Amino acid sequence: MERRLQQIFFALSFLALVLIVGAAWQANTPRWKTYQYKFYELEAQGEPNALTKAAVLATPPEVHQQLLTGLQRVDRCTTCHLGVEDPTMKDAPEPFRYHAGLGPHVPSRFGCTICHGGQGLATDKESAHGKVDFWPNPLLSKDYIRASCGRCHKEGDVPGVPELTEGRHLFETQGCRGCHKLNGVGGSIGPDLTAEGANHRSPDWLERHFLAPNTVSTGSAMPNFHFSKDQARALTYYMLSLTAEDMGSFYSSVRLIPGPAYGRQLFVEKNCITCHNIGGVGAKTGPDLLGVAKTHSSEWLDEQLVNPELVYPGSSMPAYDLEPNARKALLAFLISATSADADSILSKRPAKLTPEDVAIEAGKQNFSRFGCVGCHGTELQGGVANPNAQGGEVPSLLHLSDDYTKDEVIAVIRNGRTPPLDNPKGLAPPLYMPAWKKVLSDEDINRIADYLWSKQQTKKAEAW
Amino acid sequence: MNLLQEIYQSIVRRDPLSTDKGKSELVFLNVWLHIHPAKVKREHMKFTHTFYLGFITLFLFLILITTGVALMCYYRPYPAAAYQDMKDLQFVVFMGPFLRAMHRWSAHGMVVCVFLHMCRVFYTGSYKKPRQFNWVVGVVLLLLTLGLSFTGYLLPWDQLAYWAITVGTNIGGYAPLVGGQLRELLLGGHTVGEAALLRFYVLHVAVLPSAVILLTMVHLWRVRKDGGLSRPLSKLKPEPQQKLVTIGAVPEIVQLKTQPALSSKTYGLMEVVTGKPIFETISPEEEDDAVFSYPFAFVREALALMATVTGIMTISLFFHAPLEELANPAKTPNPAKAPWYFLGLQELVSHSALLGGVVAPAVMVLALLVIPYIDRNPSRQLKARKWALGLFAAFVAVNLILIVVGTFFRGPGWAMVPPWVHVVGGTE
Numbered sequence: 001m002e003r004r005l006q007q008i009f010f011a012l013s014f015l016a017l018v019l020i021v022g023a024a025w026q027a028n029t030p031r032w033k034t035y036q037y038k039f040y041e042l043e044a045q046g047e048p049n050a051l052t053k054a055a056v057l058a059t060p061p062e063v064h065q066q067l068l069t070g071l072q073r074v075d076r077c078t079t080c081h082l083g084v085e086d087p088t089m090k091d092a093p094e095p096f097r098y099h100a101g102l103g104p105h106v107p108s109r110f111g112c113t114i115c116h117g118g119q120g121l122a123t124d125k126e127s128a129h130g131k132v133d134f135w136p137n138p139l140l141s142k143d144y145i146r147a148s149c150g151r152c153h154k155e156g157d158v159p160g161v162p163e164l165t166e167g168r169h170l171f172e173t174q175g176c177r178g179c180h181k182l183n184g185v186g187g188s189i190g191p192d193l194t195a196e197g198a199n200h201r202s203p204d205w206l207e208r209h210f211l212a213p214n215t216v217s218t219g220s221a222m223p224n225f226h227f228s229k230d231q232a233r234a235l236t237y238y239m240l241s242l243t244a245e246d247m248g249s250f251y252s253s254v255r256l257i258p259g260p261a262y263g264r265q266l267f268v269e270k271n272c273i274t275c276h277n278i279g280g281v282g283a284k285t286g287p288d289l290l291g292v293a294k295t296h297s298s299e300w301l302d303e304q305l306v307n308p309e310l311v312y313p314g315s316s317m318p319a320y321d322l323e324p325n326a327r328k329a330l331l332a333f334l335i336s337a338t339s340a341d342a343d344s345i346l347s348k349r350p351a352k353l354t355p356e357d358v359a360i361e362a363g364k365q366n367f368s369r370f371g372c373v374g375c376h377g378t379e380l381q382g383g384v385a386n387p388n389a390q391g392g393e394v395p396s397l398l399h400l401s402d403d404y405t406k407d408e409v410i411a412v413i414r415n416g417r418t419p420p421l422d423n424p425k426g427l428a429p430p431l432y433m434p435a436w437k438k439v440l441s442d443e444d445i446n447r448i449a450d451y452l453w454s455k456q457q458t459k460k461a462e463a464w
Numbered sequence: 465m466n467l468l469q470e471i472y473q474s475i476v477r478r479d480p481l482s483t484d485k486g487k488s489e490l491v492f493l494n495v496w497l498h499i500h501p502a503k504v505k506r507e508h509m510k511f512t513h514t515f516y517l518g519f520i521t522l523f524l525f526l527i528l529i530t531t532g533v534a535l536m537c538y539y540r541p542y543p544a545a546a547y548q549d550m551k552d553l554q555f556v557v558f559m560g561p562f563l564r565a566m567h568r569w570s571a572h573g574m575v576v577c578v579f580l581h582m583c584r585v586f587y588t589g590s591y592k593k594p595r596q597f598n599w600v601v602g603v604v605l606l607l608l609t610l611g612l613s614f615t616g617y618l619l620p621w622d623q624l625a626y627w628a629i630t631v632g633t634n635i636g637g638y639a640p641l642v643g644g645q646l647r648e649l650l651l652g653g654h655t656v657g658e659a660a661l662l663r664f665y666v667l668h669v670a671v672l673p674s675a676v677i678l679l680t681m682v683h684l685w686r687v688r689k690d691g692g693l694s695r696p697l698s699k700l701k702p703e704p705q706q707k708l709v710t711i712g713a714v715p716e717i718v719q720l721k722t723q724p725a726l727s728s729k730t731y732g733l734m735e736v737v738t739g740k741p742i743f744e745t746i747s748p749e750e751e752d753d754a755v756f757s758y759p760f761a762f763v764r765e766a767l768a769l770m771a772t773v774t775g776i777m778t779i780s781l782f783f784h785a786p787l788e789e790l791a792n793p794a795k796t797p798n799p800a801k802a803p804w805y806f807l808g809l810q811e812l813v814s815h816s817a818l819l820g821g822v823v824a825p826a827v828m829v830l831a832l833l834v835i836p837y838i839d840r841n842p843s844r845q846l847k848a849r850k851w852a853l854g855l856f857a858a859f860v861a862v863n864l865i866l867i868v869v870g871t872f873f874r875g876p877g878w879a880m881v882p883p884w885v886h887v888v889g890g891t892e
Contacts, residue, residue, distance in 0.1 A: 005763050012770035019777040026781070027559040063556050074548070076555070121551040134622075134788040 032123050033061040035080040039096050046088070063123060066111045072245065075111035075120035077128060084112075115148040116140060136200035140240075144203040150241025151197070155323050167238030170231060175374025178434075179222070182242070183321045187371060187434050189221060195244035206236040221430030223375070223384040263333025266326055268345055274361050275317070279339030282346060283358050286317065293335040301334070302327050309441075316443035318366070356450075363451025366444050375431060380455055389419035389429035401456040406449050413445050487756040499684055500757040501692065507753070508693040509764055513588065516768040517581035523772040524574040525676065528612075531567040532669065539619065541665035543658050546621035547790045554787060565780035571613050573776065575805050578609045586835070586856050589844030590694040596836035598686040601679055603832045608676050610805060615668035617803050618661060626791035627800040629664070630656050635802065635809055638821025655793065697844055798876040807870030808863050814878050828859075 083089030083096040122128040130138035177186035210232035213222040275286035308317040382396035416435030478489035488502040553560035591599035637647040652659025812820025875881030
């Protein structure tokens, strides 16, 4: 018995040794080493010199990685994809092939996963390509990969990606902000979209959602906007690009030098001239901007653009959702701006504006920018389906003056309203009028009312 | 040559092992092997009496310390780095997955073995006088083991870790008056976050292991001082017959003669300690049944050690430790489950927060602690302990059933879903 026990003890000890060796062998023979040996063989084929050939073949296998602190990631993709930056590998088989057309976006500075998705830290194929459990971010398919450009290029046109421009344009003009918040600005009926791209929904899901929200997300309050396929794709691109990651100043730059020309463009785009004037030329609602860069520090001006209420409580200036570089560009423009600039900007506007027109224009801007158009339509026509609300849809705003005074309308905008029910016992309608008093200043709300009143068509007159 | 001999003799002072003296000295001149007396009884080593569960628990703890120290070299306890370090262990650290797997499976194994060990001790009645206090020490060690496993659960900082700890600490928060404060003290805030991770790390690698090591020393020491290893019931001496006493008779108590100490004599300790030792000693009539601890006991324990190590290694070679997505406080998995050994509590909490979160655990722990003092029945014979065994079996069965239900039968929204039914779209 005692002898037998001792024998078992030694047998188990031997087994333990075998298991350790087995674990070490398992650890020492990862697939990436095989890939590296293959790559060095491929590289050695073209070497005429026997010595260099031997040196290439003798390259010790090692994990290659890009530490990208600015992008908050580590990419080990080049452990297997060894030829991405080597033009001689342009005809090599995968995973060694050269990545053409990268321009300035070399892997050593940008890594791979910022555009492609996948799991940068992984060193085996399935895990790295993200097609495994518990990695929500698999490789993006070819159709959607260009959406990633928008993760860094957050403003302006991105060359080669018209979908992004179109998506952003649709987002701002179709009134998405009426229900959705983006970077802190917008309504709260739908989910916040600031980091929608980081939610790892599949592009396919997003696209089908835009085409018919209810088919993929049952009971969704989102109306069907009857987007075309191209529009749905454009919006999908835009959603995929919204990750709210802090990319670091190097990567977040759209136009690397935020110069006055881009600032001027923004000044026109954002219609600053409808409230402000430069050297007396323009509107008088807001202050004269001539020499403002001399009288105020750039930090003060920057804060004024981000959060005017913080600088001047009760300020009527709206907060603009602008990238840091866009704000820098605006300030650069203001340093040099003169009344001549204001003149030329005004002359390119369709017509000279009266103070009433300015107020109406500002109201129209707000109506579009805060997403009222999402439900009430770009022409105030309403008509978005809203089950169990009276009439079954969002009402048109073209005949308000028949039933309401201007003050009553202002009160509804301020405090919001749940629509009267069609069937009092049924479910509450998914869409309702949010209270805007916390988002918009009274000034903004009054302008919107001005705009609405400018568009009223008297039904009674028609009826007579 | 002389120097080598001197070095050897300075380390190993015993006589050669071929002699009985050498075998004895191997044990009592060695701080570690002193865990046993020089001689033990044959029946102590009977496998089916103890299943070596206490030793296996100890060996798992040793594996945990070894692999744990290795893992500490690769781990930084703050959210931004913790998960990435897990990924590094998974993908680039040599034998990293093996190391993590060994640590993870040993931890689960230790929770299981410590519980089975407790069941065995109860079943054989080994908590009875004079071993009551050692049972209490054992229950505290069980709680510390759960604490170690629970604190380690958070460290990978993945979804599994984050939500298991969130649910687990919420259960603790149900305790009246102090629950909320205790939870906050443990987490360093209202939710599981950076502070919680650091606190759990400190508890996991410093506070709790030290406590376990210290109490294990007490536990082993008391095993020896309270009578040595547990003996199988069949070998127990029959209970001494009660002597018939005539009422009113003069008790036969013989007064010990006292003698004034001689001022010319110095006393050794063995002469000062009087009275019969409380523990069993090997009496002369049992001498035939006793064998030297070396090799008889030590070889068997070494065998248990190797079986534990190879078992864990084999499992770890084929099954890697799980690692889910990065912890995301904004994305609650449905259902969010506590670590498996707390799922019985979570199951109870789903019916009643007060019952599952406060009453049940408090009653369970208190009942376990006071068992040796409530159970006045001196007999260790199974037949004489029907009530105690029945109650304990019910306690074990209820715990097991609740854990199995919580683990396998609870789906989204904590609804009853058998494991063979696949829920589609549970998380959307």
